[in-house]
Amino acid sequence: MAVIRTDRGLDRLVNFTDAAVAIAITLLVLPLVDLVTDDEEHSVSSLLANGDTLLAFAISYVVIASFWQGHHRVFEYLRDYSPAMLWANFLWLASIVLIPFTTQLLADQGTNDPAVNALYISTMVVTTGSLLLIEWLAVRDPQLQRAEVRGTLTVRGAAVALGLLLIALVLAVVAPAVGMFWLLLLFLSEPLERLGRRSRHRETTHGRSDG
Numbered sequence: 001m002a003v004i005r006t007d008r009g010l011d012r013l014v015n016f017t018d019a020a021v022a023i024a025i026t027l028l029v030l031p032l033v034d035l036v037t038d039d040e041e042h043s044v045s046s047l048l049a050n051g052d053t054l055l056a057f058a059i060s061y062v063v064i065a066s067f068w069q070g071h072h073r074v075f076e077y078l079r080d081y082s083p084a085m086l087w088a089n090f091l092w093l094a095s096i097v098l099i100p101f102t103t104q105l106l107a108d109q110g111t112n113d114p115a116v117n118a119l120y121i122s123t124m125v126v127t128t129g130s131l132l133l134i135e136w137l138a139v140r141d142p143q144l145q146r147a148e149v150r151g152t153l154t155v156r157g158a159a160v161a162l163g164l165l166l167i168a169l170v171l172a173v174v175a176p177a178v179g180m181f182w183l184l185l186l187f188l189s190e191p192l193e194r195l196g197r198r199s200r201h202r203e204t205t206h207g208r209s210d211g
């Protein structure tokens with residue numbers, strides 16, 4: 001039986017994804033609410049005394065916001081989706097909704113526990129890897145892309161970020177004293193991607209000159 005797909009189908013996919021991300025990012029604040037609720041004086045000092053909880057909230061808020069931004073960027077290129085892309089998106093969502101749980105572990109156990117760090121970063125690896133898969137599926141099938149931007153979508157950014165996350169995962173286990181600060185390696189994503197683009201441009205230019 002032929003699969004019937006309309007523009008509304010892509011809208012529903014994006015809207016469902018946005019709603020799930022909104023719920024996940026909202027759940028991050030619940031531990032902070034519990035801290036204030038459990039404190040009879042409802043003082044700010046009770047929050048400041050729980051630095052691990054505040055740090056875990058801040059890290060995860062930025063993480064989810066960054067992942068949503070990357071997802072939004074990719075889907076801006078698309079006019080349609082494939083069944084494989086749909087399931088890759090569900091994998092992406094599974095890792096997103098797991099972040100509030102791993103955030104609570106960070107708050108409870110601290111950022112010096114290698115097992116907790118590994119679980120948290122592993123979740124990010126799944127998120128980045130599934131988005132990379134979505135991009136790859138879109139690049140492989142240009143008809144899924146909007147005509148005006150067709151051919152401009154690449155997987156370079158997600159591939160670099162995935163590589164850096166895998167390095168951070170190993171370092172977080174080997175050197176747990178640094179904790180989640182290994183995630184600062186992700187700031188190298190853009191410079192490395194630019195360096196890769198320049199290298200490919202030089203190779204292309206030299207190739208044309210030799211020809």
